[in-house]
Amino acid sequence: MLKKLSLLVSVALVAALMLPPQVWAQPQPPAAGPKAHRFYNPQQVESLSGTVVAVKRRHARRPGRPDLIMMLLKTGQGNVKVFLGPADYVDHQALKLAPGAQVTVKGVRHTHHRATFFIAGTVKKGDQVMQLRDDTTGRPLWTKGKRGQTT
Numbered sequence: 001m002l003k004k005l006s007l008l009v010s011v012a013l014v015a016a017l018m019l020p021p022q023v024w025a026q027p028q029p030p031a032a033g034p035k036a037h038r039f040y041n042p043q044q045v046e047s048l049s050g051t052v053v054a055v056k057r058r059h060a061r062r063p064g065r066p067d068l069i070m071m072l073l074k075t076g077q078g079n080v081k082v083f084l085g086p087a088d089y090v091d092h093q094a095l096k097l098a099p100g101a102q103v104t105v106k107g108v109r110h111t112h113h114r115a116t117f118f119i120a121g122t123v124k125k126g127d128q129v130m131q132l133r134d135d136t137t138g139r140p141l142w143t144k145g146k147r148g149q150t151t
Contacts, residue, residue: 040119040138044108048082048118050075052101057087071097073105073118081117082107085132089142095123095130107133 053072060067066086073080082105084090084097097103107120121133133140 039110039112040108040121040133040140042121042136042138045106045121046108047104047106048073048075048080049104050080050102052097052099052103053079054099055097070117073103081115083117083119084123084130085120085140086142089140090130090132093130095125095128097123097125097130101125108138 050073053074055069055071058068058070066088069084069087069090071082071084073082102125104124105118105120106122106124107118109116110119121131121135121138123130123132131141
């Protein structure tokens, strides 16, 4: 009986270790590529207000992919992960986000691999606004001007 249980546990462990690394990785928002707007429905836009807890750069896991900027927003309903966009776009915006800042974010909730987060369209801090997506289409503004893209 003990040998059968040992064998079963060993087989299960080997099978788990053979899973691709992506299965073990933390869920992250969809790629910030040309089809990223398909996850953003402008008819489902809502607003969140709160305090920035952290702003993080998530390094690309694959060559050629951009680093992503995420923030953790403390709201009255708890903490919410907010996807802002690729670092090379967000870093060049006039509005700089830092922990402790009071902001209002307009965007949509999205669930990806059982993780729910908020995809930002605009972030407002005081009278400054960081525009990340087109209000009408939801298309990311970082795709404007790229070859083969329509705006």
